[in-house]
Amino acid sequence: MTPSAPTPGPLHGMSSLGLGCWPLAGMTREGVTRDAAVRTVAAALDAGISHLDTAYCYGEGGESEMAIAAAIAGRPRDRVFLAGKCGIHWEAGRTQKVDGRPARLVQEVDESLQRLGTDHVDLLYLHAPDPTVPIEESAAALRELLTAGKTRAVGCSNVSLAQLQAFAAACPTSACQMPYNMLQRELEDRFLPWCQTQQIGVVVYWPLMKGLLAGTMARDRQFPSSDSRHKYPMFQGEEFQRNLDFVDQLRSIAQRLGSSVPSLVLAWTMERPGIASVLFGATSPQQVAANVTAMQCSLDHAAREAIEDAFRERGPVAGRRAVQS
Numbered sequence: 001m002t003p004s005a006p007t008p009g010p011l012h013g014m015s016s017l018g019l020g021c022w023p024l025a026g027m028t029r030e031g032v033t034r035d036a037a038v039r040t041v042a043a044a045l046d047a048g049i050s051h052l053d054t055a056y057c058y059g060e061g062g063e064s065e066m067a068i069a070a071a072i073a074g075r076p077r078d079r080v081f082l083a084g085k086c087g088i089h090w091e092a093g094r095t096q097k098v099d100g101r102p103a104r105l106v107q108e109v110d111e112s113l114q115r116l117g118t119d120h121v122d123l124l125y126l127h128a129p130d131p132t133v134p135i136e137e138s139a140a141a142l143r144e145l146l147t148a149g150k151t152r153a154v155g156c157s158n159v160s161l162a163q164l165q166a167f168a169a170a171c172p173t174s175a176c177q178m179p180y181n182m183l184q185r186e187l188e189d190r191f192l193p194w195c196q197t198q199q200i201g202v203v204v205y206w207p208l209m210k211g212l213l214a215g216t217m218a219r220d221r222q223f224p225s226s227d228s229r230h231k232y233p234m235f236q237g238e239e240f241q242r243n244l245d246f247v248d249q250l251r252s253i254a255q256r257l258g259s260s261v262p263s264l265v266l267a268w269t270m271e272r273p274g275i276a277s278v279l280f281g282a283t284s285p286q287q288v289a290a291n292v293t294a295m296q297c298s299l300d301h302a303a304r305e306a307i308e309d310a311f312r313e314r315g316p317v318a319g320r321r322a323v324q325s
Contacts, residue, residue, distance in 0.1 A: 010153035010174040011201050013081045013122065016270050017295060018051030019044040019288070020205055020279035024067050025059030027094075032283050034067060041071035043285035045080065047292045051277050053177075053203070054116075055085035055127055056108040057096065065115035077118065083175075083203075084112050085127035085157060087138065100130030102141035109145055123175055124151035126167065128158040135163050139170035146172065155203075161191050164200075173200055175276060180204035182213055182250075182265060182307075183234060183243065183317045192274040201276025207269045208262060208280070209234070215247050215254075215261030239318050249310040259297040266294035268307060 024040060026032035041052065052072075058064030065084075072080050086108040091097050099105075105126070113119060124142060129135050135156075142154045155175030156167045164176055176195060180187050180202070187202070195202050208214045210229055219241060223230035233239050247261065254264040269278045280291045299307075 009199065011081075011123065011276055013050055013078070014083075014201075014277050015049050015051045015081065016277055017049055017266065017292070018053050018081075018083070018203070018277045018279045019049055020281045021052055021054040021064040021068060022058050023281040023283050025064045027059060029283055034063070034070075036284060037063070037067035038070045039285055040282050040288060041068055043288040044282070044292075045071065045075065047288060049288075049292065050079060050081045051083065051279075052080065053083045053205075053279050055088070055125075056112050057085075057088040057090055057127070060090045060094070062112070062115040065112055069115060069117040073117065081123070082116065082118065082121045083123040083125065083155075084109070084116070084121040084151075085125040086112070086142075087127040087130065098128050098130050100126065100128075100133040100135070100138035102137060102144075105138060105141045106145065109150055113150065120149055121151050123153045123155055125154075125175070125177055126156040129156075129163050135159075135166050136170040139167045139173075143171040155200075161194060164191075165194075168198065168200070173198075175201045175203055177203040177205065177279075179206040180272075180275075181207050181209045181269065182311070183209050183246075188272075192272075196274045202274050203277045203279065204269065204275060205279045207266055207278050212243055213247060213250070213261070213265045215251055217244065217247075219244055233318050242314060243317075246310055246314045249313070250307070253303050253306045253310075254297075257297065257299070257303060260290075260293065262291065263294040263297040264299070264303075266291065267297035267299055268304075270294070271299065 023029050024037040052068055054064045054068055086105045087100050088096055088098050126138050126142060145151050146154050153174040154171050155173060157177035167173060178187060192202060223235060229235045234243055250261050250264055254261050266278055282288045
């Protein structure tokens with residue numbers, strides 16, 4: 001497996017490992033400078049990761065998109081797979097607003113293309129369904145953008161299976177982006193199988209579940225109220241300890257393979273049926289280099305069996321979603 005392995009159809013050129021560019025906006029991580037963001041994107045491209053995933057709302061002023069523009073300037077455009085999103089923007093007081101009205105979606109895409117310094121993205125998602133707008137109306141707007149050549153393919157994100165089916169009925173749909181990882185496997189029941197029958201590639205985020213599956217968390221780790229993880233039962237009490245027991249088992253498997261825990265987890269995720277690409281976050285070239293090692297991690301039959309045994313021993317995972325604060 002290589003990061004530049006081609007994906008057939010409309011997603012051709014999307015690498016199986018992608019850089020999630022939300023952290024580059026600097027809104028959730030301290031100390032992310034414009035220079036660091038540009039160097040991080042450049043490091044991903046230099047490592048053979050063509051897939052850059054961003055969005056109109058990644059930064060109050062499009063900081064993620066502008067960092068990408070600086071990093072790809074002078075590079076062959078056909079060597080970069082740009083995935084963008086529309087449908088969420090920021091209002092005063094750092095309040096996120098979901099807005100799926102067609103006119104708003106077109107406006108955001110035009111602004112994104114200007115920030116990115118390109119006339120098209122390779123994949124455009126509806127970032128999230130707007131509960132006040134029928135999803136078919138939002139899909140129709142993205143279909144018009146596809147026809148206009150402002151995107152080469154269309155997808156949607158953060159949807160239920162029913163919403164995805166309605167979206168796909170109104171617009172040719174090539175991809176869907178959803179959370180998925182070793183502790184959040186609900187997509188395997190119906191979502192992934194349906195996407196496979198429709199030739200819709202699933203792009204996943206949170207493969208390391210906010211660091212839980214990275215193998216570096218101490219058992220006495222406490223999360224302050226400013227850290228969103230304090231809302232998740234999987235980071236609390238007995239559930240947290242059981243999850244770390246699971247990670248300890250992954251560590252033993254990774255050590256036998258001569259790999260790291262994150263590389264093992266990413267490699268396992270990349271080979272799951274129906275997964276087109278796996279997104280990881282980074283804010284430095286060093287973090288990019290650490291994640292790219294997943295491309296050299298080859299799981300054998302014994303490793304896959306050991307992982308499934310660890311799943312069975314872990315049992316049902318509580319608190320897959322954030323609790324209300």
